[in-house]
Amino acid sequence: MNRKRFVASLGLITGGVLSGYSNLRNGPVPGTGFTPGNGVDVWKTVREEFSFPEGFVYLNTGGIGSVPRHVRSLVSDEWFRLESNPTPGHDLVKWNALKKDAAALLGQGVEASEISLISSATEGINIILNGLPLQKGDEVITSTHEHAALNIGLLNQVKRKGIVLRTFEPDRNSGLNNVNLVENLINKRTRLIFFSHRMTTTGQLMPVREIGNLARSKGIWFALDGAQAPGSMPIGLKDWKVDFYTFSSHKWVLAPRRTGVLYVTREKLDDLTPVTVGAYSDNGFNLAEGKLDYNATSQRFEYGTQNELLFLGFHASLRYINTLGISEIREHNEHLSELFRTGTGEISGCELLSPEEREYRSSMITFRIPSKTLSGVMDAFSKENIHVRPVGEGGLNAVRVSFHLYNNTDDLDRILACIKNISNS
Numbered sequence: 001m002n003r004k005r006f007v008a009s010l011g012l013i014t015g016g017v018l019s020g021y022s023n024l025r026n027g028p029v030p031g032t033g034f035t036p037g038n039g040v041d042v043w044k045t046v047r048e049e050f051s052f053p054e055g056f057v058y059l060n061t062g063g064i065g066s067v068p069r070h071v072r073s074l075v076s077d078e079w080f081r082l083e084s085n086p087t088p089g090h091d092l093v094k095w096n097a098l099k100k101d102a103a104a105l106l107g108q109g110v111e112a113s114e115i116s117l118i119s120s121a122t123e124g125i126n127i128i129l130n131g132l133p134l135q136k137g138d139e140v141i142t143s144t145h146e147h148a149a150l151n152i153g154l155l156n157q158v159k160r161k162g163i164v165l166r167t168f169e170p171d172r173n174s175g176l177n178n179v180n181l182v183e184n185l186i187n188k189r190t191r192l193i194f195f196s197h198r199m200t201t202t203g204q205l206m207p208v209r210e211i212g213n214l215a216r217s218k219g220i221w222f223a224l225d226g227a228q229a230p231g232s233m234p235i236g237l238k239d240w241k242v243d244f245y246t247f248s249s250h251k252w253v254l255a256p257r258r259t260g261v262l263y264v265t266r267e268k269l270d271d272l273t274p275v276t277v278g279a280y281s282d283n284g285f286n287l288a289e290g291k292l293d294y295n296a297t298s299q300r301f302e303y304g305t306q307n308e309l310l311f312l313g314f315h316a317s318l319r320y321i322n323t324l325g326i327s328e329i330r331e332h333n334e335h336l337s338e339l340f341r342t343g344t345g346e347i348s349g350c351e352l353l354s355p356e357e358r359e360y361r362s363s364m365i366t367f368r369i370p371s372k373t374l375s376g377v378m379d380a381f382s383k384e385n386i387h388v389r390p391v392g393e394g395g396l397n398a399v400r401v402s403f404h405l406y407n408n409t410d411d412l413d414r415i416l417a418c419i420k421n422i423s424n425s
Contacts (some may be wrong), residue, residue, distance in 0.1 A: 001032040007129050043332060045323065047406045057386040057411045062200065062228055062364050062402035065254040067313065068320055075256065075313040082309065090308040098315040102261050105230055105253075105318065105326075106245065109238035113297035114269075116262040117311060122149040124246025124262040127301050128223050129153050131272040132192065136162030139189040141182055144169050145201040145394040150194065150225050153321070158314045169394075170204055172353065175360035179210045186214075194219045197245075198228040203337075203364025203391045203400070212241035221268070227251060230261075230402065232363055233330045243268045252404065253321055255314035258307070264298045280304030329405050333363035336403040336412055341365050343416040349423040353398055368393055368398035369423050380422045385414055 049068040052058055058066065099112040106115075118124055134140070134157060142154060144167050157163045168181040182193060193215050198205050208224060215222035223244035229235060231252030237245055245263040249255035264272055274281055274294060281303045283293040293301040321329065344350045344367050353366040369377055374397045378390050381399075391398040401415065 005215045011352045020045055031288075042324075043405065043408060047408065050406045052406070055385055057384075057414050058398045059401045059403065059407065059411065059415060060387050060389045061252060062203075062400060063251070063389050064257070065231075065251050065404065066406065067254055067256055068317065070252070071256075071313050071316045071320070074316050075309050078312050079309050088393050089307070090117070090306045092309075094308075094312065094315070095306075098311060098318070101261075101315065101318055101322070105235065106261075106263055107234070107236040107238055107320075110263065111266065113299075114263055114266055116264070116298040116301040117306075118246070118260045118262050118301065119250040119258045120149075120250075120260045121225055121246045121385060122153070123353075124244075124260060124285040125149055125153045125225060126156075127262055127275070128194070128244045128246065130270065130275045131158050131301075132221065133271070133273070134161055134163050134191060137164060137189060138191045139164045139166050139185075139187065140192045140194060141166045141168070141185045141190060142193075143167060143195045143199070145199050145204075146196060147200045147225065147227065147393070149227075150196070154194070164409040166190070170199060170202075170206070172202060172336075172355045173357075175204070175355060175357050176207050176210065179214060182211055183214055186218060186220070189218055190218070192223060194223040196228065197224045197226045198233075198362055198364070200228055201391050201396055201398075201400070202248075202366040203228070203362040203402075205362055206356050207360075208242065209236075209240045215243075215366065216241040221271070228362075228364065231326070232324050232333060237263060237265075244272070249314050249317070251315050253314070254404075256310045259310050259314040262298065262301055269298065269300075274300050276303060282306070301392070311358075324405065330363070332405060333403045334361075336407055336409070337361070337363045337365050337401075339409075340401060340403070340416065344419060347420050347423050350419060353396060364400055366396065366398050367401045367419075368396065369419070372422060374398070377422055380425075381418060384414070384416055388415070 049070065050066045052067060096112060099117065103110040103112045140154060140163055142150065142165060154165055158165060166185045168185060171177040171181060193211065195206065197208060201350050212222050221243050222241060224242055226245050226247035230247050243265050246261065248260040249261060250257045281295060281300050282297045285292045292363040341352060341354065344352060349369055349371055351368050351370055353368060355361050374390055377399060381388055389400045391400050
């Protein structure tokens with residue numbers, strides 16, 4: 001089966017809509033008759049959908065994902081179509097169809113009305129922090145390993161409103177102990193718990209179900225920066241008692257830049273006041289009467305003219321991810337990351353920083369070589385045409401490696417050989 005036939009069979013070149021997840025181990029990819037057991041390597045076929053040059057090893061999906069070729073083609077074709085007949089606004093039928101599929105990505109019970117389509121996790125973080133009625137002296141709990149998007153957003157609230165930040169150092173040895181670390185910071189002034197679902201520093205998965213139950217029992221808002229999770233693992237926001245969740249789709253979902261999602265549970269919708277509003281945010285207004293009614297759904301956080309092209313691309317990428325299967329993608333990614341972890345553990349002078357407990361590890365693994373400078377290590381990777389991410393957050397001075405659906409054992413062998421050479425040099 002060639003790449004074009006495979007992609008066409010997924011309903012992506014022709015614009016067909018696929019719903020649900022295929023199980024590649026127990027049945028065929030829809031419309032193809034293909035199963036992994038018939039001699040075709042699905043991941044080899046998937047890799048052909050991406051435009052990495054020969055000899056280039058890309059291991060930084062946690063920073064930015066690569067958009068599949070067929071999605072770029074679709075966006076280009078749609079751009080021509082839209083500019084041939086310019087119209088204001090955006091197609092609400094397609095817009096709401098994307099919300100429905102984005103809701104499904106976030107777990108059973110999540111509704112399209114709880115989804116707002118935004119530009120990035122950074123925008124979502126700011127909508128949450130600016131929209132909640134936080135006041136001077138109110139306390140927010142976060143970790144010391146957060147991305148700049150959350151750190152800067154929180155510090156902005158310190159400057160603007162006088163909130164107080166309380167931090168915990170993630171326990172990488174005992175994942176469940178992070179519940180205790182959070183609980184020990186809670187007092188009568190605590191209003192919000194906000195940290196990453198999967199830590200950008202080490203790939204550590206946090207015990208979000210347990211912390212969500214803790215926050216709900218104490219009447220504290222619970223928000224997650226989900227930048228590193230959707231598209232790489234199953235999500236269950238309702239089960240986890242999450243009030244607010246946001247992510248950029250340009251990472252693991254492999255969508256165009258400046259597309260993302262904000263989830264606001266319907267029970268807490270009115271707790272979050274829109275700050276930036278415009279057309280589409282309202283359910284009616286009257287200037288003469290001074291009347292403004294917000295939209296009754298999370299659409300109240302959307303406003304103005306949108307770049308519809310990017311979100312059409314987002315939807316195509318999401319369909320692609322869904323068709324391959326989130327669980328299958330996770331199994332593929334973490335098979336590689338576990339081999340990588342084992343390999344680095346056998347290299348003298350290489351220190352692993354990702355969790356020891358399998359339950360809290362993911363497809364992102366972080367390491368450092370204490371005898372070498374971080375800049376020197378990164379230079380060595382650059383010379384070998386291997387793209388990874390330096391980790392300065394939390395004072396780690398380490399390197400993060402992200403495995404996704406387009407990576408393979410050749411990439412794994414290349415980076416392990418490079419690390420061994422660096423360590424021995």
